[in-house]
Amino acid sequence: MCLAIPVRITEILAHDRALASAGGVIREIGTDLVDDLQVGDYVILHVGYALAKLNEHEAQKTLEAMAAIGLASEMSQRGSHEIH
Amino acid sequence: MKYIDEFRDGERARGLAQALRTEARPDRKYRLMEFCGGHTHAVFRYGIPDLLPANIELIHGPGCPVCVLPIGRLDMAIRLVCDHPEVILASYGDMLRVPGSKRRSLLHARAEGADVRMVYSVSDALELARANPDRQVVFFGIGFETTTPPTALGILEAQRGGLDNFSVFCNHVLTPAAMKAILDVPPGAGQGETLEVDGFIGPSHVSVIIGSDAYGFCARQYHKPVVIAGFEPLDVLQSILMLVRQLNEGRADIENQYTRAVTPTGNPRAQAAVSEVFELRPSFEWRGLGAIPESALGIAEAYRHYDAEHRFNMTYQAAAGTRGCECPAVLRGAKKPTDCKLFATSCTPESPLGSCMVSDEGACAAYFTYGRFRQEAVQQQARQRATHKAGRR
Numbered sequence: 001m002c003l004a005i006p007v008r009i010t011e012i013l014a015h016d017r018a019l020a021s022a023g024g025v026i027r028e029i030g031t032d033l034v035d036d037l038q039v040g041d042y043v044i045l046h047v048g049y050a051l052a053k054l055n056e057h058e059a060q061k062t063l064e065a066m067a068a069i070g071l072a073s074e075m076s077q078r079g080s081h082e083i084h
Numbered sequence: 085m086k087y088i089d090e091f092r093d094g095e096r097a098r099g100l101a102q103a104l105r106t107e108a109r110p111d112r113k114y115r116l117m118e119f120c121g122g123h124t125h126a127v128f129r130y131g132i133p134d135l136l137p138a139n140i141e142l143i144h145g146p147g148c149p150v151c152v153l154p155i156g157r158l159d160m161a162i163r164l165v166c167d168h169p170e171v172i173l174a175s176y177g178d179m180l181r182v183p184g185s186k187r188r189s190l191l192h193a194r195a196e197g198a199d200v201r202m203v204y205s206v207s208d209a210l211e212l213a214r215a216n217p218d219r220q221v222v223f224f225g226i227g228f229e230t231t232t233p234p235t236a237l238g239i240l241e242a243q244r245g246g247l248d249n250f251s252v253f254c255n256h257v258l259t260p261a262a263m264k265a266i267l268d269v270p271p272g273a274g275q276g277e278t279l280e281v282d283g284f285i286g287p288s289h290v291s292v293i294i295g296s297d298a299y300g301f302c303a304r305q306y307h308k309p310v311v312i313a314g315f316e317p318l319d320v321l322q323s324i325l326m327l328v329r330q331l332n333e334g335r336a337d338i339e340n341q342y343t344r345a346v347t348p349t350g351n352p353r354a355q356a357a358v359s360e361v362f363e364l365r366p367s368f369e370w371r372g373l374g375a376i377p378e379s380a381l382g383i384a385e386a387y388r389h390y391d392a393e394h395r396f397n398m399t400y401q402a403a404a405g406t407r408g409c410e411c412p413a414v415l416r417g418a419k420k421p422t423d424c425k426l427f428a429t430s431c432t433p434e435s436p437l438g439s440c441m442v443s444d445e446g447a448c449a450a451y452f453t454y455g456r457f458r459q460e461a462v463q464q465q466a467r468q469r470a471t472h473k474a475g476r477r
Binding site: 005008023030032033034046047048049051054055056062063066067072074076077 | 096100103207230318354
């Protein structure tokens with residue numbers, strides 16, 4: 001029930017509505033719950049409504065943190081192999 | 085798709101899994117509850133348990149609205165649509181196949197002539213009301229905080245448009261209240277009741293609405309860490325690592341892994357719509373958790389006109405579940421789906437006996453769908469049929 005997907009806004013319509021693309025499938029959604037929506041923004045779509053805008057900068061930071069964890073872990077693995 | 089593919093990347097997953105194996109201490113257990121059924125499914129769909137060291141146990145929480153709705157509430161909807169031929173009941177699809185009393189579901193009611201429609205959004209229900217001015221359209225409102233704001237918007241839109249033949253059967257429930265109820269079950273409360281949780285993988289989209297600050301009580305009152313996690317497999321792995329680190333350091337903080345969508349204070353517009361239209365119910369019955377005070381929303385006095393319970397004089401009667409069904413204990417995290425005798429024998433997604441096998445977020449459905457039980461169930465049913473046939477000869 002709480003499943004929601006990221007979609008890209010392709011057109012702003014009147015009355016708090018917009019068109020959004022989910023992997024190429026375009027559908028009309030309600031945008032009452034988000035501020036300052038622009039074409040090209042990504043939002044989280046749930047039961048026909050945008051719940052929030054996705055923050056590109058934060059997404060990149062998360063991905064970089066994940067990559068850094070993997071790298072650090074690999075280094076420490078190598079380190080421990082060399083010791084033993 | 086952007087924001088999806090990069091969070092399913094195998095190489096990053098291997099790095100995170102390696103870090104988990106390195107950092108999880110072999111001398112202790114990590115019992116982590118993923119509150120949300122969406123996480124349960126992500127965990128099994130992507131085989132996350134196979135990547136974890138054996139001392140990290142994932143306990144599946146009650147965050148599946150279809151699963152936690154008590155049978156008595158479902159019976160109310162079935163009675164409504166059977167007793168009132170003028171009613172069109174508009175419901176999210178998940179709800180239709182859940183067995184109510186005497187194993188009757190809304191689909192059974194529909195087969196007998198009741199007008200039950202599956203909708204994707206409350207705006208579809210409003211459309212039905214506009215298209216059928218001589219009928220009464222009742223929207224079956226269920227869900228946690230994620231799904232509640234759209235229902236509020238539906239009621240506000242009905243009011244603006246003077247849509248008098250629209251109402252809502254409100255069953256919206258609150259995540260923090262359920263977490264409290266889980267933490268309040270005293271350890272050793274009785275057989276099958278024991279539940280020890282070291283930390284929570286916090287819900288993704290509930291938190292988009294309510295914000296990460298809403299979980300402060302877990303850290304303050306119960307000294308349990310919470311990491312709010314996105315729904316993709318890498319999000320879950322990173323969140324587990326964040327919990328392991330907190331537990332290793334003896335910390336109990338509220339941390340946010342899903343920063344691309346969740347803020348400390350949540351979505352103010354959604355919160356405003358919800359507090360305008362709804363009010364706290366003094367108490368609400370949950371399947372598996374019993375009556376929890378202030379754990380659900382009802383429709384506020386000013387919007388009573390749109391309250392189906394009021395309009396149709398609907399009353400709640402507690403009802404017993406299917407005998408042998410362990411959904412209640414599964415929802416508390418006290419039992420695994422595989423502990424249930426009915427699991428994958430007489431209870432399957434094709435023919436469910438309990439709510440946790442019906443919903444796309446139910447723990448039993450996750451175990452069944454991704455747990456290689458399907459073939460065994462098919463074989464067992466074939467054996468049963470053969471035995472039955474042989475018996476008749």
